Amino acid sequence: MMRGIDHVGMTVPDMEEATTFFKQAFDAEVCYDVQRPEQEPMQGEEVEQQLGLPSGKTIIHMRLLQIAKGPTLELFQLGTPTDQEPARISDLGLHHFAIYVDDMQEATQRFKDAGGTLLSAPHPLAGVEDGPRNRGVYGVTPWGSLIELIAYPDGIDYPDGSEAKRWTPPA
Known part of the structure; x- marks a missing residue:
């Protein structure tokens, strides 16, 4: 019934900078963009509910990258400030x-x-x-x-x- 981990999500401050980093460091390849920056941002009550976004947050860019033979990496770039610094091992969650x-x-x-x-x-x-x-x-x-x-x-x-x-x- 369960196949395994499909993807891991990560919020980044700049999509192009992050994509360049993953390409240079790990030979990542772009699969596709779910949300492109020229599109209307993903926002509002429905998006907030579906994704667990705090009220008023927007997503301006979503991209999936493939690194070799593992799960896909899904990158998110917000159009609003992030809530905190990146998580560390001492933080709860991923x-x-x-x-x-x-x-x-x-x-x-x-x-x-x-x-x-x-x-x-x-x-x-x-x-x-x-x-x-x-x-x-x-x-x-x-x-x-x-x-x-x-x-x-x-x-x-x-x-x-x-x-x-x-x-x-x-x-």
Whole structure:
């Protein structure tokens, strides 16, 4: 009945800047625009109810991007100020997504070259994710959203009783 995660949504301050970042950092490709900036903004009671938008907020641009073989990334640009800064791990709710990479050194360099900032150097993964070549690192986009780069080529040491295997994008 359930197939899996279709897309992840993210609000960005500037659609073109965000699209350029995702293209440069992750070879993202534009699928299509749901809402184009030349159209009348999405606004009003019906939109607020459907999307859970606070009263008076407008959406001026919505775009779907594809990054390799994972879920689609749906970007939103508001025509009104956002309510808060990007979420961090200490905040409730969704706060980051991870991109599986085959070459951590190249991926981190591309992330930085695209304007992102790494929070540390790539580091070993912990616990059941530990392995000689398994690595991860968090970084922030130019507008402050958190993204993780991760690789676990040595696999996961699943504990007895695991109900499922972790989904990993195909090579």
